[in-house]
Amino acid sequence: VYMERSVEAAEEFTEVQEVINRHQTLSSTRKDLVEHDQANQDAIDNERACLTKFKEEKNNEMLSCNNQIAQLQAVNEEAKGTTVKWEGDWAHIQNTAAEKTLTIGQIRMATRNLFILISKYLKQEINETSDDTTTMLDRV
Numbered sequence: 001v002y003m004e005r006s007v008e009a010a011e012e013f014t015e016v017q018e019v020i021n022r023h024q025t026l027s028s029t030r031k032d033l034v035e036h037d038q039a040n041q042d043a044i045d046n047e048r049a050c051l052t053k054f055k056e057e058k059n060n061e062m063l064s065c066n067n068q069i070a071q072l073q074a075v076n077e078e079a080k081g082t083t084v085k086w087e088g089d090w091a092h093i094q095n096t097a098a099e100k101t102l103t104i105g106q107i108r109m110a111t112r113n114l115f116i117l118i119s120k121y122l123k124q125e126i127n128e129t130s131d132d133t134t135t136m137l138d139r140v
Contacts, residue, residue, distance in 0.1 A: 003016045003019060003020075004016060006019065007019060107133075108133045110132070111133050111136050111137055112136060113140070114136075114140055115136040115137075115139065115140055118139075119138055119139075
């Protein structure tokens with residue numbers, strides 16, 4: 001009786017069976033939607049777990065990379081210190097070589113002057129093109 005009155009009051013339905021069929025369709029659809037929603041929630045939970053694991057892995061990789069960067073920076077600083085030391089040594093070697101070259105030049109010039117003075121004093125012929133310091137020293 002209740003169903004018959006409901007059918008008479010509703011414009012959408014003409015028979016009680018239509019209401020029952022509509023109810024069954026809606027119940028089935030609701031059940032499917034609940035199952036689908038649960039599957040989606042499970043998938044979301046699974047993806048969240050994967051994301052969390054991925055984030056942890058990437059954080060660990062970043063920490064590892066940061067540690068490696070710190071180690072390489074320490075090696076770089078040590079290399080810079082060694083470079084400064086070797087550059088100082090090289091500059092010292094160059095300065096020493098320049099001083100020795102200057103001293104050798106002064107000795108050669110003094111030897112040549114002495115050779116010329118002695119040659120003039122002894123009235124010997126001077127070969128102006130000769131630059132052989134050893135020969136000049138032998139003659140002096």
